[in-house]
Amino acid sequence: xxxxxxxxxxxxxxxxxxxxxxxxxxxxxxxxxxxxxxxxxxxxxxxxxxxxxxxxxxxxxxxxxxxxxxxxxxxxxxxxxxxxxxxxxxxxxxxxxxxxxxxxxxxxxxxxxxx
Amino acid sequence: xxxxxxxxxxxxxxxxxxxxxxxxxxxxxxxxxxxxxxxxxxxxxxxxxxxxxxxxxxxxxxxxxxxxxxxxxxxxxxxxxxxxxxxxxxxxxxxxxxxxxxxxxxxxxxxxxxxxxx
Numbered sequence: 001x002x003x004x005x006x007x008x009x010x011x012x013x014x015x016x017x018x019x020x021x022x023x024x025x026x027x028x029x030x031x032x033x034x035x036x037x038x039x040x041x042x043x044x045x046x047x048x049x050x051x052x053x054x055x056x057x058x059x060x061x062x063x064x065x066x067x068x069x070x071x072x073x074x075x076x077x078x079x080x081x082x083x084x085x086x087x088x089x090x091x092x093x094x095x096x097x098x099x100x101x102x103x104x105x106x107x108x109x110x111x112x113x114x115x
Numbered sequence: 116x117x118x119x120x121x122x123x124x125x126x127x128x129x130x131x132x133x134x135x136x137x138x139x140x141x142x143x144x145x146x147x148x149x150x151x152x153x154x155x156x157x158x159x160x161x162x163x164x165x166x167x168x169x170x171x172x173x174x175x176x177x178x179x180x181x182x183x184x185x186x187x188x189x190x191x192x193x194x195x196x197x198x199x200x201x202x203x204x205x206x207x208x209x210x211x212x213x214x215x216x217x218x219x220x221x222x223x224x225x226x227x228x229x230x231x232x233x
Binding site (some may be wrong): 033035040041042043044045048068088090100101102103105106107108 | 208224227
């Protein structure tokens with residue numbers, strides 16, 4: 001079963017606006033990652049944040065992590081029509097031993113950016 | 116670097132038939148993963164290889180499923196006696212990791228193999 005829950009399930013915005021997606025999880029993590037998936041395609045890694053980090057930036061992306069609330073958010077600033085895709089958070093829950101990349105994915109947020 | 120490639124991209128089969136998917140990871144990557152994704156859901160972990168050794172299998176991987184990575188390079192995922200519930204996208208991913216060292220990086224996914232069981 002999938003641990004992650006994402007909110008909202010779908011988000012529709014205009015080009016230039018910011019998009020915020022949230023992810024919650026249930027048990028302790030080693031790291032949390034965000035991936036993007038265009039319709040019918042594979043997943044592309046966007047950003048990784050470790051459990052001891054609180055915020056991370058990459059270009060127009062900003063990720064925050066609150067381990068006390070077991071939640072994360074992904075902010076995409078100045079969105080473009082090309083950002084239209086599904087966005088998934090993925091958590092690595094292996095904290096007691098060597099992490100090897102087994103990820104638990106949420107259900108995803110479908111983002112539509114209108115030109 | 117040609118990325119992770121999967122073959123075939125689409126497969127339509129009748130219930131009860133066997134199907135096999137192939138994954139070629141990024142050449143220097145020693146870790147290989149199979150995930151399954153059904154419509155409207157996120158991917159679910161199936162199994163993981165470090166080099167040729169299959170180190171973990173999900174309970175989702177019933178005895179009709181078998182995965183191999185015989186020489187630590189490409190991998191195959193075979194589904195025997197397919198059922199309609201097997202219809203999904205099968206995603207392969209790879210990564211580079213040192214034995215015994217914690218993984219702290221990204222997975223590189225292929226485009227997936229979409230299976231439709233009629």
